[in-house]
Amino acid sequence: MTDDTARSGDSPSPAWGGPHRAGFLTFVGRPNVGKSTLMNALVGEKVAITSQKPQTTRRAIRGILTRPDGQLVIVDTPGMHRPRTLLGERLNDVVATTLADVDVVGFCVPAGEPIGPGDRYLHGRLDAAKRAKRIAIVTKIDAVPKQRVAEQLLAVSELGDWAAVVPVSAVNRLQLDVLADEALALMPESPQLYPDEEVTDESLEQRIAELIREAALEGAREELPHSLAVTIDDMETEDGLLRIYANVWVERDSQRIIMIGKGGSRLKQVGTTARADIEPLVGSKVYLSLHVKVAKEWQRDPRALNRLGF
Structure with a gap:
């Protein structure tokens, strides 16, 4: 995750008196256990998009928490899953690469769901770290009674040898x-x-593309969430207005029709929703131009995946 020189030399002596520590933390868990939401909460800012749709996170995204006593670089990764496409295989590769490099792994299990085969499969994959x-980490403890939280803490404790178990x-x-x-x-110090x-x-362009994709995921049904990708063609500022020209990619013509909506209604709503998140990020008014394009079966096409940044 970083070269040896990043940790060379003496650690500073913070005013609070202890050794300064810094390193990389990643969260691992099934899709939708709250990994991205947890990272955003720790950082105190929306760094990773969130959605109820599986596989929302598609690359390793770093969020940084800085305190007087240390710095956590939190690496949000895609949910580990059994891949059905080349994209799925590449997402799992992202997780494996991250696990090999981080200092601490947080294994996430939601409080309200029993530990199942998927959790045990992922626990076995921790050997890569x-x-x-x-x-x-037992997540979403606000959604269940305290007794259920206690039961889940016990079940997770029995799953492995942990340095800590935190609800x-x-x-x-x-x-x-x-x-x-x-x-x-x-x-480490x-x-x-x-x-x-x-x-x-993350670059500004990457963050904007992800906010557009998050808006496009809202209300998407069936297979459409997996088929959505976003690229930025151009960004330019003129008279205090940021103009953004972006493409929303789908895999089939039928999906394009759905994404645009009757009379362009759905695409207009995506633009309105995305712009509301982009403007606070960039600190200016935004003109957002969206176009929906088709890349046939791009999740299975290595050249298309490369063009789309995967």
Whole structure:
């Protein structure tokens, strides 16, 4: 995740008196266990998009939490799953590469769902994180009674040998400080890896493309969420107005019709929703031009995947 020089030299001596720690933390779990929401809550800003649709996260996205005692670089990854397409295989490769490089892995299980074969499969895959310490995280504790949380904590504790087991609610911000404390305590002594003001290493273009895709995912049905991708053609500022020209990609002509909607109604709603998130990010008014294009079966086409950034 970083070269050796990033941790060379003496660690600073923070005013609070302890050693300064910094390193990489990733969350692993089935799709929709709340990994992206948890990262956003810890960072304090929307860095990764969220959706109820599976496989919303499609690459390793870094969010950065900086405190006086240390810095957590949180790597949000796609949910590990059994792939059906070349895209799915590449998403799993992203997870495997991340696991090999991080310092701490947070294994996420929602409080309201029993531990099943998928969780056990993923737990077995943690062996790929040979040098990483492990934390178990029970997510979404706000959604179930306390007794159910206690039962899930016990079940997760029995699943493996953990450095810590932490129940959290990203939505209600419960136990986030505890989780950050536990993760930082497991990090190596190190100077900061990123400047204080940085909350992500994502480019502005990447963040805008993801916000458009998040808006497009809203209300999407059946197979359409998996078939959506977004690219930015151009961005230019004129008289304080940011003009963004973007493409929403689908796999079939029928999906294009659905994405545009009757009289362009759905595409217009996507633009309105995305613009509401983009304007606070860029600090200016935004003109957003969206076009829907078809790339036949792009999830299975290596050249198309490369063009779309996968």
